[in-house]
Amino acid sequence: MNDDWLDRIKWTADGLVPAIAQEAGTGQVLMMAWMNRESLRLTVQEGRAIYWSRSRKKLWRKGEESGHVQRVQDVRLDCDNDVILLSVEQIGGIACHTGRHRCFYQQLQGTSWVDVEPVLKDPAGIYGGKGGG
């Protein structure tokens, strides 16, 4: 596979790029995570979102434990070549490790963050109590 397309990207000093996952059907922004060169290459090769976990310092195959895989339909790059936008199908309808549809469930109301989206599934039931994505 020709890797010129990966050279176009302006990676951070840590070799990462932010990747936004947007749900294809609804247009909802599900989450933002980080990718390194290897994870972006694999994302495109395999057609599923594979991020770089900064906390665990390893590849994070989204859905590897939960089954909540993100099938990638479209990959975009912004004008500064430093942000990726994925259009994805969210298998299982749950992107967030809290068991919610998406990670952006805290809404600013006045000067308070309020949880405005329901937990669809108990995380203990998703991960068997292990946590993770």
Add this chain to the structure above:
Amino acid sequence: MNDDWLDRIKWTADGLVPAIAQEAGTGQVLMMAWMNRESLRLTVQEGRAIYWSRSRKKLWRKGEESGHVQRVQDVRLDCDNDVILLSVEQIGGIACHTGRHRCFYQQLQGTSWVDVEPVLKDPAGIYGGKGGG
């Protein structure tokens, strides 16, 4: 104004947080930029997107030169408290400094990035040749 809501955010070592701007009407993701504490406070106070320009190292009142202001309708925070999602009305219909509707106009086709969205207005006509946001 009570600032506890700003303390909830997990700022980077540089005191920044990524902010995604999504168009309210269409659901399109327009851009991602960065905010510091002051810019996020002002964004909420003034109801318009105010970013932190990392290259110019100053507040960037989106639309200050172009008139392409982003009116903020909703502010969300993700589960890790380290990404902001704004729902905005994009005044003038142009978010990108290239004169396109949005910044994510490069689409991966095979192993090539292809520009797939039209330039709606010549940037020279937007900025008078000065460049900027």
